[in-house]
Amino acid sequence: xxxxxxxxxxxxTEGAIVQINCTYQTSGFNGLFWYQQHAGEAPTFxxxxxxxxxxxxxxxxxxxxxxxxxxxLLLKELQMKDSASYxxxxxxxxxxYIPTFGRGTSLIVHP
Amino acid sequence: xxxxxxxPSHQVTQMxxxxxxxxxxxxxxLYFYWYRQILGQKVEFLVSFYxxxxxxxxxxxxxxxxxxxxxxxxxxxxxxxxxxxxxxxYFCASSEASSGYYEQYFGPGTRLTVT
Numbered sequence: 001x002x003x004x005x006x007x008x009x010x011x012x013t014e015g016a017i018v019q020i021n022c023t024y025q026t027s028g029f030n031g032l033f034w035y036q037q038h039a040g041e042a043p044t045f046x047x048x049x050x051x052x053x054x055x056x057x058x059x060x061x062x063x064x065x066x067x068x069x070x071x072x073l074l075l076k077e078l079q080m081k082d083s084a085s086y087x088x089x090x091x092x093x094x095x096x097y098i099p100t101f102g103r104g105t106s107l108i109v110h111p
Numbered sequence: 112x113x114x115x116x117x118x119p120s121h122q123v124t125q126m127x128x129x130x131x132x133x134x135x136x137x138x139x140x141l142y143f144y145w146y147r148q149i150l151g152q153k154v155e156f157l158v159s160f161y162x163x164x165x166x167x168x169x170x171x172x173x174x175x176x177x178x179x180x181x182x183x184x185x186x187x188x189x190x191x192x193x194x195x196x197x198x199x200x201y202f203c204a205s206s207e208a209s210s211g212y213y214e215q216y217f218g219p220g221t222r223l224t225v226t
Contacts (some may be wrong), residue, residue: 031211042202042217043154050211087154097211098144098167101154 002026004102006088011108012078020073020105022088030091033099034062034073037085046073046086075107083109113137115218117203123224124193132188132221134203143186144204144215145178147171154202160186161209193225 003025012018024032031050035043049055049064049071061074073086085106089099116135124130136143145157158168160178177189186205190197200222204215 033211037154042220044217045214048211048214089154091211096167097209098156098159099215100156103153 002090002092002100004088004090004100006086006102006105008103009106009108011110012075014078014080014109014111016078017074017076018078018107020075020086020088020107022071022073022102024069024071024088024090024102026069026090026092026100028092029066030097032062032064032071033087033089033091034060034071035087035089035099035101037087037104039084043087078109080109080111083107113139113216115203115205115216117201117218117221119221120219121222121224123226126195126225127192130190130193130223132190132201132203132223134186134188134218135184136186136203136205137216138184140205140207140216142166142206142209142213142215143178143180144206145188146202146204146217147199148202148220149196149199157188159209166209190223193223195225198223198225 006022034046037043047062054063059076064071085104087104089101091097118133143160148154158172159166200220202220203218206213206215
């Protein structure tokens with residue numbers, strides 16, 4: 001089975017930097033995804049990490065440490081529109097890239 | 112920009128009734144998926160579909176569920192006899208390939224309410 005843990009809720013200030021952590025325990029590993037989901041909307045893909053290290057994409061970066069079962073999503077220069085749920089998801093091995101989602105972290109950005 | 116579309120946006124049905132949820136994946140995509148999200152809970156994988164057959168399915172996807180690609184554009188999820196606990200948002204997604212490097216694009220969802 002798979003177990004994914006991330007904080008339920010975080011708050012941050014507009015213009016600041018926030019780091020959302022995710023830890024996972026899986027029977028195999030085929031990559032880790034981060035998705036953004038605004039309330040009432042569909043998830044949108046942010047990043048995919050399969051190797052250790054940091055992947056940067058604009059204001060968003062994602063880090064992975066496979067040995068520690070740990071990832072984080074870093075959001076820089078926060079904007080009000082970044083208020084959303086951030087979903088950490090892991091795919092197991094065996095050729096499957098289907099993400100198993102965590103419960104998500106609700107990020108509230110305030111002025 | 113191409114997008115996945117889903118109809119209807121909201122479906123209300125009585126327990127025991129059959130429902131069909133419809134999706135039009137992005138035209139050059141080959142892999143199709145259904146997920147569901149019960150209100151306030153996590154997104155859960157139901158089934159993936161490639162080359163006109165199911166490639167993976169979860170424990171949720173029991174005999175009450177079926178998928179079909181009836182023509183070159185539509186991808187449908189049928190629930191034969193709905194239960195109260197089937198009430199959820201159902202998302203369709205599609206991707207060019209199955210690798211994690213190929214983003215799954217999600218549709219806007221169909222909110223299914225079973226009364």
